[in-house]
Amino acid sequence: MIVVSDTSPLTNLAAIGQFEVLRRLYGELHIASGVWDELNAWGRRWPGCDEVANADWIQRHRVQNQTLVAALRRDLDRGEAESIALALEVGADIVLLDEKEGRHAAQCFGLHVVGVVGVLLEAKAKRVIEKLQPHLDALRKTAGFYLGESVYQSALVVAGEGADSTV
Known part of the structure; x- marks a missing residue:
């Protein structure tokens, strides 16, 4: 690839x-x-x-x-x-x-x-990282990366960590 x-x-x-x-x-x-x-x-x-x-x-x-x-x-x-x-x-x-x-x-x-965010989602899906949310939070707080709330919440749902996830 x-x-x-x-x-x-x-x-x-x-x-x-x-x-x-x-x-x-x-x-x-x-x-x-x-x-x-x-x-x-x-x-x-x-x-x-x-x-x-x-x-x-x-x-x-x-x-x-x-x-x-x-x-x-x-x-x-x-x-x-x-x-x-x-x-x-x-x-x-x-x-x-x-x-x-x-x-x-x-x-x-x-x-x-x-x-x-897509890289981190792939990393979660392939078990390279255990949880997505701490990394999204770090992007916002540590890196100063702008991450809109809708993208943040959608990513958590896709990763099975959001309020709407079934996991």
Whole structure:
């Protein structure tokens, strides 16, 4: 399976101590050079920077289709634009993206998009993590990740942890 990741899933999972979930679920991950640059932006080492630097299971790529990247940059940041272009170049099965505009653009190209909540749901389903709720709470509180209440509650139901679940 070929999986390309944007910056947000890397930083948010690292911030809550769940970076390793990516390796356990996908084995190998691909990132664009723009994602690496975002992890090191503004003279700050963002969560996930050290993890990515030390992960031999993450492959960095220079995106070839700069025309596509330039077109996508009208509406998206560099990491999102390059992640979408890279996903198309390598024939990715999944592209990990969280931002609404980036997700929409990727879907317009026929890419299968999964966000950080989807990664955690898959981790729960595959028993990589035991409970979803503590990780969703940590995304909100520790990582500062915006997670709307309806998405939060829906994810808990899907995971069998919500008020409407049958477990």
